[in-house]
Amino acid sequence: MGRRTFLKFSGFGAAMVALSRLQLPAALAVTAGQEQGATLHALRPDDARVLGAIADRMVFTGDPAMPRFGDTAGLAAIDTALLQLPPATAGQLHWALVLFEYGPPIFAARFSTFTGLSDDAKDDYLAGWEQSRFEVRRTAFRALKNLSMLGYYAQDATWKGIHYTGPWVPRPRRVIGDVRREA
Amino acid sequence: MIATGKELAGDLKLSAEVCVIGSGAGGAVVAKELAEAGRDVVLLEQGGHYTKEDFTQREDEMMPLLYEDMGQRATTDQSILILQGRNIGGSTVHNLCYCFRTPAPILEKWRREDGLRAMSFEDMRPSFERVERMLKVKPIQPSQVNTLNDKIRQGCEKLGYHGFVTNHNRENCTLSGFCLLGCPFDAKQSMLITYIPAADKAGARIYPHCPARRIVAEAGRVRRVEGDVVDELGRLRHRVTVDAQVVILCAGAINSPQILLQSGIANSSGQVGKNLHLHPSVLL
Numbered sequence: 001m002g003r004r005t006f007l008k009f010s011g012f013g014a015a016m017v018a019l020s021r022l023q024l025p026a027a028l029a030v031t032a033g034q035e036q037g038a039t040l041h042a043l044r045p046d047d048a049r050v051l052g053a054i055a056d057r058m059v060f061t062g063d064p065a066m067p068r069f070g071d072t073a074g075l076a077a078i079d080t081a082l083l084q085l086p087p088a089t090a091g092q093l094h095w096a097l098v099l100f101e102y103g104p105p106i107f108a109a110r111f112s113t114f115t116g117l118s119d120d121a122k123d124d125y126l127a128g129w130e131q132s133r134f135e136v137r138r139t140a141f142r143a144l145k146n147l148s149m150l151g152y153y154a155q156d157a158t159w160k161g162i163h164y165t166g167p168w169v170p171r172p173r174r175v176i177g178d179v180r181r182e183a
Numbered sequence: 184m185i186a187t188g189k190e191l192a193g194d195l196k197l198s199a200e201v202c203v204i205g206s207g208a209g210g211a212v213v214a215k216e217l218a219e220a221g222r223d224v225v226l227l228e229q230g231g232h233y234t235k236e237d238f239t240q241r242e243d244e245m246m247p248l249l250y251e252d253m254g255q256r257a258t259t260d261q262s263i264l265i266l267q268g269r270n271i272g273g274s275t276v277h278n279l280c281y282c283f284r285t286p287a288p289i290l291e292k293w294r295r296e297d298g299l300r301a302m303s304f305e306d307m308r309p310s311f312e313r314v315e316r317m318l319k320v321k322p323i324q325p326s327q328v329n330t331l332n333d334k335i336r337q338g339c340e341k342l343g344y345h346g347f348v349t350n351h352n353r354e355n356c357t358l359s360g361f362c363l364l365g366c367p368f369d370a371k372q373s374m375l376i377t378y379i380p381a382a383d384k385a386g387a388r389i390y391p392h393c394p395a396r397r398i399v400a401e402a403g404r405v406r407r408v409e410g411d412v413v414d415e416l417g418r419l420r421h422r423v424t425v426d427a428q429v430v431i432l433c434a435g436a437i438n439s440p441q442i443l444l445q446s447g448i449a450n451s452s453g454q455v456g457k458n459l460h461l462h463p464s465v466l467l
Contacts, residue, residue: 154243167240
């Protein structure tokens with residue numbers, strides 16, 4: 001996520017901000033953040049909900065040995081990582097998620113939010129971002145995919161399914177800064 | 184002295200003969216050599232000081248700690264990731280330990296096109312050898328080549344491609360394969376366990392969590408470096424100022440020009456921040 005290049009919104013972004021104010025219904029909303037019961041510090045609740053839904057599709061393989069993203073602490077792992085980014089960069093994620101959530105009417109001709117789409121439609125929508133001819137959309141897709149993978153495969157529960165035996169030096173998880181004490 | 188929380192608890196106003204910005208392969212070597220030569224050196228590093236006890240071999244914990252932008256720094260089109268370090272020791276803490284001398288054709292190009300006439304391969308040979316001794320550079324042994332890489336080698340040979348097994352700077356390597364997340368066994372002979380301790384021993388004052396923001400020049404001479412003191416999350420805590428007669432900028436091919444541009448100096452050519460060259464690696 002290049003500091004200067006994650007998203008260059010300009011007027012296009014302003015349109016998305018306007019769209020976000022429409023408060024389109026979010027049927028079938030994913031509440032991964034709440035389900036995990038984790039206290040999030042960097043992600044706003046709405047952002048967590050959208051990112052959870054994106055990550056759920058990004059990491060889904062259909063393998064029953066693999067947990068669903070929402071059943072892991074993946075969002076908390078992403079949240080902790082985001083805390084360590086420059087605030088301006090982390091702030092860009094918010095706008096990327098707004099764009100992503102309210103983009104289906106524009107990018108996929110579907111009058112729905114992303115979280116309101118069926119799983120198949122979500123996958124099609126994601127593929128549209130991945131293969132877009134617009135660099136800004138491809139960049140946002142890469143950033144969201146990387147975050148999803150980072151959060152998901154950081155979870156010990158995912159390792160058995162991919163035959164990963166884990167670190168050689170079992171150590172307690174690091175406490176990053178004083179975040180947990182401030183919470 | 185490597186500053187810890189106590190020394191970083193307020194605004195810092197330092198003075199030194201030399202202020203080195205960055206503690207990676209460039210800055211650590213410069214700091215050590217100058218400190219051993221009796222110079223008064225202050226070294227500023229934007230990232231933290233993490234040692235083998237901190238390396239948990241977990242990507243979600245180590246990537247934000249050891250890499251710029253959590254390891255997601257990339258070219259504009261996202262096609263090339265730039266795994267740039269941000270900790271004491273810089274990228275040498277997370278790199279894959281492959282050691283090779285600057286190729287003679289590159290040095291020749293620099294001589295021919297950029298006027299670096301005192302940097303022929305033969306001129307550089309004693310310096311290469313000196314650094315290689317310090318880093319314990321040696322050939323990778325056949326027993327250390329894993330099955331995956333051996334298969335790739337065999338495939339390449341069948342296709343008629345030629346290559347070689349390079350040198351590395353590991354000592355008593357456990358072959359755990361977590362090099363990119365920092366070595367918890369101190370097998371990797373990075374700046375963290377070679378040049379930085381030597382600079383420290385020679386009297387250099389080393390300040391982690393102190394990103395330099397600006398080099399201030401007056402009347403055509405460098406006067407001081409201004410920067411921040413941040414916490415582990417990069418949040419501003421205090422300010423740091425280093426009055427110095429000499430500033431050596433070793434913040435890498437991306438951050439060094441960024442600091443020069445922010446400082447408004449050394450850009451009479453208008454080329455600062457342009458013409459970046461990378462040598463990307465491809466993971467198979």
